Amino acid sequence: MMKAAPWPVTALFLVSLGLNLWIAGMPDWRWIPAALVAWYVADALSGLTHMFMDYRPCTPGVGLKRLYFYEGSRESADYLALRESVWKKIGPFEKLVYDFKNHHPRPEALGRRSMLVQIGSTIIFVALPASLVLNLGAWLADAPGWMTFGAVILIIGGTFAQYFHGTLHREDNPAIVRWMRATVLLMTPRAHQIHHDTLARDFATNNGWSNPLINRLFNLAIRRRWLTEAGLIPQ
Numbered sequence: 525m526m527k528a529a530p531w532p533v534t535a536l537f538l539v540s541l542g543l544n545l546w547i548a549g550m551p552d553w554r555w556i557p558a559a560l561v562a563w564y565v566a567d568a569l570s571g572l573t574h575m576f577m578d579y580r581p582c583t584p585g586v587g588l589k590r591l592y593f594y595e596g597s598r599e600s601a602d603y604l605a606l607r608e609s610v611w612k613k614i615g616p617f618e619k620l621v622y623d624f625k626n627h628h629p630r631p632e633a634l635g636r637r638s639m640l641v642q643i644g645s646t647i648i649f650v651a652l653p654a655s656l657v658l659n660l661g662a663w664l665a666d667a668p669g670w671m672t673f674g675a676v677i678l679i680i681g682g683t684f685a686q687y688f689h690g691t692l693h694r695e696d697n698p699a700i701v702r703w704m705r706a707t708v709l710l711m712t713p714r715a716h717q718i719h720h721d722t723l724a725r726d727f728a729t730n731n732g733w734s735n736p737l738i739n740r741l742f743n744l745a746i747r748r749r750w751l752t753e754a755g756l757i758p759q
């Protein structure tokens with residue numbers, strides 16, 4: 525259902541990010557706090573997106589409920605045909621919304637996808653456009669280097685959000701992921717398990733730094749009934 529971005533798109537994205545770093549110029553001490561703030565904001569964006577997608581109701585009556593509660597083998601021809609017929613009725617956004625809900629009963633599926641598949645749609649719809657806008661903005665406005673660098677870190681944190689989430693659901697991760705966990709730049713599977721145990725807190729999945737803030741927002745959204753529990757499961 526999800527695909528990697530076509531390689532020219534990924535290549536253009538890398539060139540555009542490189543151009544941003546070149547525009548940013550010579551590093552100085554301000555790049556460090558800028559990067560840390562950006563890493564926090566990327567985490568908060570992962571949390572806000574996750575919270576919204578978990579609780580936004582799926583479109584009823586298109587078969588998503590049957591798909592979600594399917595009892596037989598998910599490799600059977602029957603299941604695959606059902607899935608195919610449902611996919612034909614909904615757009616990419618609805619698929620993504622379903623994907624977030626489907627992640628709760630079947631979390632390992634996310635970890636099985638390759639990195640390029642996990643980050644493909646984020647690159648196409650968010651990261652590449654953001655990086656191109658930054659190219660233009662940073663160059664035209666002659667933005668300070670630390671600001672451009674912070675924006676690059678934010679784009680990178682956002683791009684890899686789904687990949688980082690996937691690493692929380694698999695054992696064999698590259699050394700850099702293990703190192704980033706040890707330095708709290710990424711969160712641990714144990715910390716993420718709190719989300720899966722409750723579905724009502726700790727939505728941020730990059731490093732969890734923003735979870736205290738997102739949890740407050742979530743409680744407010746539930747109290748005001750902007751979000752309701754019925755949205756968690758396809759009806």
Ligand SMILES: [Zn+2]
Nearest residue numbers: 574578624719
């Ligand atoms: Zn969730």
Ligand SMILES: [Zn+2]
Nearest residue numbers: 627631689716
């Ligand atoms: Zn998860």
